[in-house]
Amino acid sequence: MNYNWNWGILLAQEPGGTGTYLKYLIVGLGWTLATALAAWVIALALGSVIGTLRTTPYKWVVRLGNAYVELFRNVPLIVQMFLWFFVVPELLPKAIGDWIKQMAPPWSQYLPAVICLGLFTSVRVAEQVKAGIQSLSRGQGMAGTALGLSLPQTYRYVLLPMAFRIVLPPLTSEFMNVIKNSSIALTIGLLELTGRARAMQEFSFKVFEAFAAATVIYLLTNLVVVLAMRTLEKKVRVPGLITASGSGGH
Amino acid sequence: MGGFDVDVIQRSWVYLFRDGMTFTLTLTALSMVGGIFFGTLLAMMRLSKFRVLAAVAGGYVNLMRSLPLVLVIFWFFFLVPYIYGGIMGAGKPLPIGAFYSALITFTMFEAAYYCEIMRAGIQSIPRGQVWAGYALGLNYWQTMGRIVLPQAFRNMLPVLLTQTIILFQDTSLVYVISATDFFGAAAKVANRDYRLVEMYTFAALVYFVISYGLSTLVKRLQERIAIIR
Numbered sequence: 001m002n003y004n005w006n007w008g009i010l011l012a013q014e015p016g017g018t019g020t021y022l023k024y025l026i027v028g029l030g031w032t033l034a035t036a037l038a039a040w041v042i043a044l045a046l047g048s049v050i051g052t053l054r055t056t057p058y059k060w061v062v063r064l065g066n067a068y069v070e071l072f073r074n075v076p077l078i079v080q081m082f083l084w085f086f087v088v089p090e091l092l093p094k095a096i097g098d099w100i101k102q103m104a105p106p107w108s109q110y111l112p113a114v115i116c117l118g119l120f121t122s123v124r125v126a127e128q129v130k131a132g133i134q135s136l137s138r139g140q141g142m143a144g145t146a147l148g149l150s151l152p153q154t155y156r157y158v159l160l161p162m163a164f165r166i167v168l169p170p171l172t173s174e175f176m177n178v179i180k181n182s183s184i185a186l187t188i189g190l191l192e193l194t195g196r197a198r199a200m201q202e203f204s205f206k207v208f209e210a211f212a213a214a215t216v217i218y219l220l221t222n223l224v225v226v227l228a229m230r231t232l233e234k235k236v237r238v239p240g241l242i243t244a245s246g247s248g249g250h
Numbered sequence: 251m252g253g254f255d256v257d258v259i260q261r262s263w264v265y266l267f268r269d270g271m272t273f274t275l276t277l278t279a280l281s282m283v284g285g286i287f288f289g290t291l292l293a294m295m296r297l298s299k300f301r302v303l304a305a306v307a308g309g310y311v312n313l314m315r316s317l318p319l320v321l322v323i324f325w326f327f328f329l330v331p332y333i334y335g336g337i338m339g340a341g342k343p344l345p346i347g348a349f350y351s352a353l354i355t356f357t358m359f360e361a362a363y364y365c366e367i368m369r370a371g372i373q374s375i376p377r378g379q380v381w382a383g384y385a386l387g388l389n390y391w392q393t394m395g396r397i398v399l400p401q402a403f404r405n406m407l408p409v410l411l412t413q414t415i416i417l418f419q420d421t422s423l424v425y426v427i428s429a430t431d432f433f434g435a436a437a438k439v440a441n442r443d444y445r446l447v448e449m450y451t452f453a454a455l456v457y458f459v460i461s462y463g464l465s466t467l468v469k470r471l472q473e474r475i476a477i478i479r
Contacts, residue, residue, distance in 0.1 A: 003332060074461035075454045076419035079433060083454055086446040176316075183318035187425060194321045207328045214321060222316045 042118025047125025270435030289364025371402030
């Protein structure tokens with residue numbers, strides 16, 4: 001099958017008048033990263049708290065944590081995205097709902113996308129943090145108690161510092177998942193990298209150049225994240241531990 | 251917007267489930283079978299002593315796992331008609347329809363994820379069993395087919411099924427190529443009748459019930475398997 005490749009299209013002007021298609025895609029990467037990073041902050045904060053709470057001896061707290069995890073894990077991300085974008089503003093008090101809906105684009109898409117991705121990812125972070133805490137030997141918690149530390153102190157000074165260093169590799173793959181999952185925000189109209197590749201394909205009819213360029217940009221981004229995290233992992237590695245990295249999901 | 255309009259769900263029940271859910275479940279089931287088949291082949295390639303095979307499979311798996319599913323759906327949606335047209339000698343791209351496009355996409359995409367599961371499964375079998383197979387005069391395919399893979403499947407069954415639940419949820423992304431799966435059907439009704447709140451909430455509820463139900467079953471299965479071993 002012959003397809004007329006024309007890589008020069010990347011340097012052609014995009015119809016919106018903001019510059020070349022290449023620049024258009026790079027700005028898309030900027031939105032991808034801005035969405036992923038903001039969501040990651042929410043996910044890390046919320047996920048750490050919920051993951052930790054699920055290992056406490058309080059039954060009701062554990063149950064609430066489990067319910068939260070099941071809720072966000074069993075609904076497809078695109079459905080959650082639509083709920084945050086279309087449904088939540090309708091259910092909020094009218095003034096707040098209208099304020100969200102009337103925000104200038106891309107903020108009216110960016111905000112729901114960040115909240116949606118943040119909560120969705122927080123569940124996965126919570127699972128990893130919980131697994132990390134539970135992978136520590138029971139003796140460590142007991143030693144904390146024996147030293148006269150309170151439960152919060154045991155978590156703060158004994159369990160969490162170890163647990164976080166252990167779960168760093170699986171958290172890296174979760175961070176890459178946020179970057180990939182942010183592409184789903186295109187369904188609510190956020191022009192991130194994949195959305196812009198799709199738009200470029202529609203404007204220029206250069207299907208494979210557009211998607212190939214986006215593919216290369218995603219691969220380079222992954223490479224940078226992997227290298228950065230590898231450096232971080234080396235720095236905070238617990239001496240003497242062989243930690244296997246987690247995998248699965250997307 | 252008024253109150254919650256349950257009627258719109260009753261009116262569109264047949265469309266949502268007979269058209270939409272059938273599409274979703276068929277796509278999930280066929281992609282699972284295809285994905286596990288190709289995933290197992292990829293896993294065997296990755297563990298092969300032939301460097302080139304291992305490198306090709308490894309490259310493919312890492313490529314798929316580095317890209318967002320939405321981008322891969324777009325890729326295949328445009329690429330498959332070109333390949334199909336080329337095979338048929340038509341000289342131009344031939345459309346194959348949203349369902350087959352989605353089926354090929356999910357089979358090829360999920361194969362990368364199933365591959366990593368099967369690879370872990372194969373590696374969980376002690377090497378001595380492979381040597382025992384060879385010592386009995388079995389060849390590679392017989393050793394794999396009769397000794398290693400049955401045990402690998404059994405050990406990995408809960409993980410394979412969990413991945414299938416993720417696949418079931420991911421099929422909702424065919425929305426981006428305007429296919430009418432369950433979510434696509436819900437979105438179409440939502441826009442036609444302007445009942446966004448009702449339809450998206452209902453869709454979320456249906457996905458939740460199915461995914462939660464399946465994952466509870468997988469958990470039970472996992473406990474049973476754990477006891478037998």
